Amino acid sequence: MVRDLYMFSRVNEEADVIWFKVAYENTLHSEADITSFFAEKGLDIRFAYLDSSEDPTRGKYVMFTEAEKGRDISSVAEELEKMDVVLTVKWGYSKNRAIQSVDFPLNILGNRAVLIRAKTFVDIINIMNEHVTQSEGLLTIIGLKNGAGAARYMKDMTDLNDENFLDLLGELLMAAGWGKIEYDMDVSELKGTVKVKESFIADEFGESDVPVCVYISAFLAGYISESLKRTVQVRESRCRSMGDEVCEHIISPAPRGVKIEHILRGESH
Amino acid sequence: MIRQPNSILGNEKLLVTMGKKAEIFGFYYPRRDFAQHVEESQACIYDGKELIWSNAREWTSEQKYIENTNIVSTELKHSNGLKMDILDFIHPELPVLVRKYRISSQRKFNGKFFYYSNLQVGEMKKKNSAFCDHDSGLLAQYWKSYYVGISSAPIFKEWQIGKAMDTIWWTNAKLDMEDGGLQKNNEDIGNLNCAVGWDLNIDVSKPAEFTVFIGAASRRPTLYRKMRQVQKENFDDIYDETQEKWVKWLSRKELLELPDYIGFEKFKQDLQMAFDRSLLTLSILNDPGRGSFVASPEFDHEFEMSGGYGYCWNRDSAEIVTSLLKAGYPEYCSRFFKWCKATQMHDGSWFQRYWLDGNKAPSWGNFSFSTQIDETGSTIFSMDRYYRTLQHPVKEEYLDSIWATVLSAAEYLMRRTADGVHDPCICLWETHLGIFTYTNAAIYAGLLSAANMAKDYNEKGLADRWTERAEFIKKTTIERFWLDEGYFARGMTNGNLDTAIDASIIGTFVPFGLLCPDVPEEKEMIKSIIKNIEQQLRVPVNDHFGIKRYVNDNYIEGNPWIVTTLWLSKAMLEMASGIDPNVGDAENKEHRELTHNALKYIQWSLKGTTGAGMLPEQVNKYTGRPAWAIPLCWSCALMLDNVLLLDKIQKNLKISKEARSTGSTNEIFPI
Numbered sequence: 001m002v003r004d005l006y007m008f009s010r011v012n013e014e015a016d017v018i019w020f021k022v023a024y025e026n027t028l029h030s031e032a033d034i035t036s037f038f039a040e041k042g043l044d045i046r047f048a049y050l051d052s053s054e055d056p057t058r059g060k061y062v063m064f065t066e067a068e069k070g071r072d073i074s075s076v077a078e079e080l081e082k083m084d085v086v087l088t089v090k091w092g093y094s095k096n097r098a099i100q101s102v103d104f105p106l107n108i109l110g111n112r113a114v115l116i117r118a119k120t121f122v123d124i125i126n127i128m129n130e131h132v133t134q135s136e137g138l139l140t141i142i143g144l145k146n147g148a149g150a151a152r153y154m155k156d157m158t159d160l161n162d163e164n165f166l167d168l169l170g171e172l173l174m175a176a177g178w179g180k181i182e183y184d185m186d187v188s189e190l191k192g193t194v195k196v197k198e199s200f201i202a203d204e205f206g207e208s209d210v211p212v213c214v215y216i217s218a219f220l221a222g223y224i225s226e227s228l229k230r231t232v233q234v235r236e237s238r239c240r241s242m243g244d245e246v247c248e249h250i251i252s253p254a255p256r257g258v259k260i261e262h263i264l265r266g267e268s269h
Numbered sequence: 270m271i272r273q274p275n276s277i278l279g280n281e282k283l284l285v286t287m288g289k290k291a292e293i294f295g296f297y298y299p300r301r302d303f304a305q306h307v308e309e310s311q312a313c314i315y316d317g318k319e320l321i322w323s324n325a326r327e328w329t330s331e332q333k334y335i336e337n338t339n340i341v342s343t344e345l346k347h348s349n350g351l352k353m354d355i356l357d358f359i360h361p362e363l364p365v366l367v368r369k370y371r372i373s374s375q376r377k378f379n380g381k382f383f384y385y386s387n388l389q390v391g392e393m394k395k396k397n398s399a400f401c402d403h404d405s406g407l408l409a410q411y412w413k414s415y416y417v418g419i420s421s422a423p424i425f426k427e428w429q430i431g432k433a434m435d436t437i438w439w440t441n442a443k444l445d446m447e448d449g450g451l452q453k454n455n456e457d458i459g460n461l462n463c464a465v466g467w468d469l470n471i472d473v474s475k476p477a478e479f480t481v482f483i484g485a486a487s488r489r490p491t492l493y494r495k496m497r498q499v500q501k502e503n504f505d506d507i508y509d510e511t512q513e514k515w516v517k518w519l520s521r522k523e524l525l526e527l528p529d530y531i532g533f534e535k536f537k538q539d540l541q542m543a544f545d546r547s548l549l550t551l552s553i554l555n556d557p558g559r560g561s562f563v564a565s566p567e568f569d570h571e572f573e574m575s576g577g578y579g580y581c582w583n584r585d586s587a588e589i590v591t592s593l594l595k596a597g598y599p600e601y602c603s604r605f606f607k608w609c610k611a612t613q614m615h616d617g618s619w620f621q622r623y624w625l626d627g628n629k630a631p632s633w634g635n636f637s638f639s640t641q642i643d644e645t646g647s648t649i650f651s652m653d654r655y656y657r658t659l660q661h662p663v664k665e666e667y668l669d670s671i672w673a674t675v676l677s678a679a680e681y682l683m684r685r686t687a688d689g690v691h692d693p694c695i696c697l698w699e700t701h702l703g704i705f706t707y708t709n710a711a712i713y714a715g716l717l718s719a720a721n722m723a724k725d726y727n728e729k730g731l732a733d734r735w736t737e738r739a740e741f742i743k744k745t746t747i748e749r750f751w752l753d754e755g756y757f758a759r760g761m762t763n764g765n766l767d768t769a770i771d772a773s774i775i776g777t778f779v780p781f782g783l784l785c786p787d788v789p790e791e792k793e794m795i796k797s798i799i800k801n802i803e804q805q806l807r808v809p810v811n812d813h814f815g816i817k818r819y820v821n822d823n824y825i826e827g828n829p830w831i832v833t834t835l836w837l838s839k840a841m842l843e844m845a846s847g848i849d850p851n852v853g854d855a856e857n858k859e860h861r862e863l864t865h866n867a868l869k870y871i872q873w874s875l876k877g878t879t880g881a882g883m884l885p886e887q888v889n890k891y892t893g894r895p896a897w898a899i900p901l902c903w904s905c906a907l908m909l910d911n912v913l914l915l916d917k918i919q920k921n922l923k924i925s926k927e928a929r930s931t932g933s934t935n936e937i938f939p940i
Contacts, residue, residue: 133394134460137434144438214436221438231439254439256452 005115007099009046015066017046017094018073022061022080023087026052030085034061037083041076043067047099058087064099108176109153118177118200125201125215136214143218150219151226162187165227166194169220178216179247190232190253194220199247202240211236217249224251271569273899275332276341276881278357279553282364283485286566289332289880290324291343291355291368294568296417298364298485301556301563302579302625305570306417306485308387308394309462312370314351314469315381315449323353332881336542338515339549340508341881350375360507361514365484365499367507372469373476381449382469384419384481385442387433387462391415392570399430399463400456407496408463415485416492420500422480425465427451433462480504515549522548523597525916526923533868539875544912546882547905548596551589554902556625560604562586563625565886565898572631574825576699578898580622580630583609583644584697585903587651588780592906594655595913602655603667609648610674617681618645621699634695642685642694643708646715649678650781653718664725672726679719679735682712686738689745696759697773698818703762707773709746713739714781743783755797759819770805771819772833774798779840786847795844802837811893813873828887828896831874835907838870842914851925864918871911874904884908 009017024030031050038045043065052059067073073091081089106113128135154160154168170181179199185192196202196216205212213236221234231254238244272294274286279301286295296307312323321327328345335342340358347353354371372382390397391412399410406424410417429451431440438444442464445452451466471477482499486492499507525544527537555562567579586605593601612627613619621634621641634640652671659667685692691712696705716739723732750758750766757774759767775798777783784791784798807814808829815829816837841863850860877888879895884905886898 134434136436137432137438137460140436140438141434141441141444144444218436218438233437233439235436256439 003101005100005102007047007101009064009066009094009097009099011044011046012066014069016069016071016073017064017097017099018043018067019062019064019092019094020077020080021090022063023089024059024061024085025087026055026057026059027085030059031061033083033085034080037080038063038065041079043076047101049101062103064094109150109172110157118204122201122204125205125212139215140218140221143215144222144225147219147222147224148226149222151223154227160227162228165224169223185251187228190228190230190251192251194234194249194251196247196249199240202247205241207243208239208241210242211239211247212241213239213247213249216247220249220251225254271573273568273885273895273897274566274883275879275899276334276883277550277553277566277900278339278341278359278366280359280361280364281557283359283366284553284566285357285359285366286568287332287341287343287357288324289343290328290330290345291332291341291357292324293366293483295566296366296483296485297566298415298417299487300625301554302567302581304390304392304415305567306388306390306392306415308389310386310388310483311384312353312355312481313383313385313446313464314353314372315383315446316349316378317380317449320383320446321347321349321351328353330880334546334549334881335512337519337545337549338512339553340511340515351378356508358508358511360499361511363484363495363499364486365482365495367499367504367511368481368483369504369508370479370481371476372471372478374471374473376473378469378471380469381466382477382479383446383451383464383466384421384425384479385446385462385464386419386483387443388417389460390417394433394460396459397461398456398458399461401428401430401453401463403428403455405493405497406500407493408465409489409492410461410463411489414487416487416489418482418484418486418492418496419463419465420482420484420496421465421467422482422500422504423467425467427466428453428464430454430457430461430463432457433460435459518552519545519548521597523595523913523916525912526919527912527915528919530868532865533872536868536872540871540912540915542882543871543875543878543884543908544596547884547908548593548598550883550900550905551593551601551902551909554900555601555604557604559625559627560601560606560608561623561625561627562589562605562902564622564903565901568898575897576633577631578901581608581625582622583619583648584641585906587644587647589902589906591651591654591780592909592913594658596909599655599658602651606652606655606671606674609652610671613674613677617677617679618642619648619678621695633699638693638702640694641697641699641708642682642691643697643705643711645678645681646708646711646713646781648715649675650711650714650718653721656722668722668726672722675719675722676728676731679716679723679731682715682719683735683738686712686742689741690749690761691742693761698771698824700824701759701762701767703760703767705760705773706746706750706757707771707776708760709742709750710777710781710783713742713746713783716742746777746783751794754801755794756801757798769820770801772802772806772816772830772836773818775802775836775840779836779843786844792844795840799837799840799844806833808890810888810890811873811876813869813876815873815877815888815890816870817890825887825897826890828890830887831877831884831901831904832886832907834870834874835904835911838867838874839907839910839914841867841870842911842918846914846918846921849925850922851929864915867911868915871908874908 045063048063050061077089077091166183179196182195201213217234217236224232233254234249237250238248275289276287278285284297284301293307293310314321332343343355345353352373356369388410390410393412397412401408408419429442429445431442442462484495530536561581563579564585565578569575590602590605620629621632622630690704716735720732720735759769759771778795786792806816816833817829845863848860850857883900885895886901887896889896
């Protein structure tokens with residue numbers, strides 16, 4: 001099931017949609033206790049998420065429920081707050097029946113993030129291609145910067161090494177909704193391929209005669225170069241927008257001493 | 270991208286604009302308006318881990334001009350203990366920017382010093398070509414007949430020329446710097462960037478010094494010759510020569526007699542510095558070969574938020590050369606009027622604006638209804654101002670040379686004012702279409718000026734005809750546009766009387782003299798105009814008020830303008846200069862009030878300058894910071910006028926007191 005980050009509750013159009021944000025003391029049974037409480041009160045949870053990863057002693061449980069109009073919710077909230085495991089409760093009506101499944105503000109890789117649709121991203125690429133000279137170069141610079149930044153963040157957060165850096169990248173790309181990757185790389189030779197399934201750019205772009213995922217190629221180049229501290233180039237050889245099953249990005253060492261014009265003409269490959 | 274400079278540098282051949290951290294914003298060669306060759310150019314330090322760009326947030330900066338010169342000193346201090354002292358100036362003879370970096374550290378430091386540039390030679394991002402001839406210590410980039418070269422003392426040890434915006438990103442010089450080493454690629458083509466580098470080893474007691482030269486030429490051998498010449502010269506010699514050149518140029522200025530104004534601490538020095546800075550600024554925004562001025566160094570190349578400023582408007586330049594004339598620099602008049610002669614259109618008018626070489630600039634005034642008739646009036650008014658200062662036989666020679674231009678312009682004004690006011694056109698602010706008080710005043714002055722020259726040219730018939738029309742315009746303007754509220758309407762827009770108050774109506778008094786303070790009734794009108802503008806157009810910021818152009822001004826937030834503020838203070842001082850305060854108490858009070866109020870506005874204007882003292886067009890109404898078009902020539906010209914009027918007032922006072930031998934002091938502001 002594809003998850004929509006901005007949904008509307010449609011189960012019972014006559015009911016009120018109510019949100020709760022519950023801060024709780026983290027025990028093995030805290031989440032179960034809170035969920036049971038809602039079941040006892042006859043409040044059906046339509047959507048929920050919880051998180052106790054930042055501080056192992058505390059957690060946050062956010063849920064959207066439906067209740068018949070006119071029901072006294074404040075007394076339910078008061079009772080909920082009195083539970084042993086519950087620290088604080090905030091609640092309110094979702095006036096327009098919207099269910100937002102992302103907390104605000106949102107962070108990715110330790111920085112403030114915003115959500116945009118793949119369509120918007122591709123619209124930006126298309127408008128750049130139309131109006132900006134050397135748009136591909138510009139996307140390359142942006143992708144590189146972002147890829148290298150992602151690798152630096154990973155290094156800070158985890159033990160990133162030659163063995164796991166591409167696995168970590170795969171998890172990141174999937175979490176961010178960019179696509180799923182498969183890779184095959186000889187780290188010592190700096191050669192290999194990264195296949196991206198369901199690339200968000202290619203899927204949204206539609207048909208094209210040339211590969212369109214230059215941003216992802218550059219992101220990979222930045223990520224790999226920063227992870228290995230050796231410079232690689234990455235170019236897209238196959239692309240879903242061209243009718244290929246997956247997008248394929250070829251990794252190779254950045255040529256030093258090779259005449260630039262030769263590279264442009266493809267003589268080094 | 271729009272970037273407002275904090276300071277500018279120049280000589281006869283080159284104009285450079287800089288940010289407050291000494292990053293280059295504009296590098297104009299061979300003219301002040303074209304071509305702008307630099308997208309980015311600044312220093313960067315590599316500390317072994319990362320790059321520290323000279324424009325990074327962590328640096329605090331203090332930038333100022335060396336007194337009496339167009340030499341800029343920038344001091345950058347980093348929180349990590351690094352300090353960068355930069356001296357920037359243009360070589361006294363050559364089109365070469367000299368940048369001396371002195372880098373010190375509170376602890377021993379080992380790293381690299383890079384100088385990075387993203388050049389777009391000939392204003393072209395594409396089709397550029399660059400090469401590094403390390404044996405000659407020169408990195409050059411060119412497009413067609415434009416060459417920009419980078420050299421240094423000592424000669425740089427490493428370099429990179431790469432693609433600034435390409436998928437082969439590892440050649441990109443900016444990215445190449447990140448590992449602290451450069452690849453030494455010798456040549457490339459396309460959209461390029463480049464960097465040169467040195468080892469940077471600093472002891473606490475021994476700072477490192479590098480001098481970077483950035484030169485321009487129209488041919489490769491010329492670039493080589495110029496850069497070779499500058500490499501051979503001793504830095505201190507170039508610096509001394511440059512300083513001497515500016516000090517000498519400035520020594521020709523009108524000597525000022527300014528008193529210590531009570532209630533305005535240290536203001537005398539501030540006024541003197543503002544006067545000098547305005548002169549020095551105008552000197553490098555003028556095309557010495559053609560005589561034209563850019564209104565302001567261009568900062569909005571893509572016309573993103575304005576129509577651009579890097580062009581010559583007759584209105585602005587006519588004011589500028591008149592101010593320079595009064596300040597002791599008459600040669601700017603003769604050169605500019607030669608340019609006017611060459612650029613006048615067949616119908617006798619002048620176009621909205623021009624490139625400095627006289628070609629018509631991008632314009633939204635291509636039709637007779639969208640032209641700005643006031644510019645033609647201003648031009649011949651200014652020609653006559655200059656003419657009146659000349660002596661035999663130069664005076665006659667000048668009149669001979671300019672007569673056909675004046676005749677053609679005056680006849681153009683006659684054709685366009687048959688009804689006693691001008692035909693509909695665009696206003697001086699380039700905002701409204703209609704008939705305007707200001708424009709009528711400019712035409713009035715233009716026709717009287719033409720008549721003055723006609724009389725001397727034995728064309729009495731023409732002189733009478735033009736004078737008669739000028740008086741008709743004055744009469745009609747007052748009849749149709751003077752309001753019971755005590756000021757002139759803006760004019761007619763959309764076929765209706767537009768009663769909005771507009772600061773440009775001061776033009777009826779200064780500079781155009783449609784109203785004369787010697788006529789009691791007209792003096793009251795002037796006073797009423799001043800009062801109404803102060804009441805209705807003042808914007809509180811920076812502990813006083815600036816004057817905005819007109820009510821509901823939407824251009825760049827409707828900020829107060831330096832131009833309109835100094836225009837108002839000029840009017841006050843012009844009034845004061847005609848009053849002898851020693852005649853009686855009433856005169857004394859009026860004189861004091863006018864001068865005091867003018868000083869407050871001048872003081873306000875100086876608070877709106879950049880850290881280096883550049884006068885902008887506008888001051889941000891919320892922050893009080895310089896807001897737009899920095900520096901603006903028109904603002905500089907008005908600053909000169911204001912200071913010269915203060916000087917005139919002081920000299921008048923002296924004469925008056927000597928004549929009366931009252932024995933009283935010159936303290937005119939007992940506040």
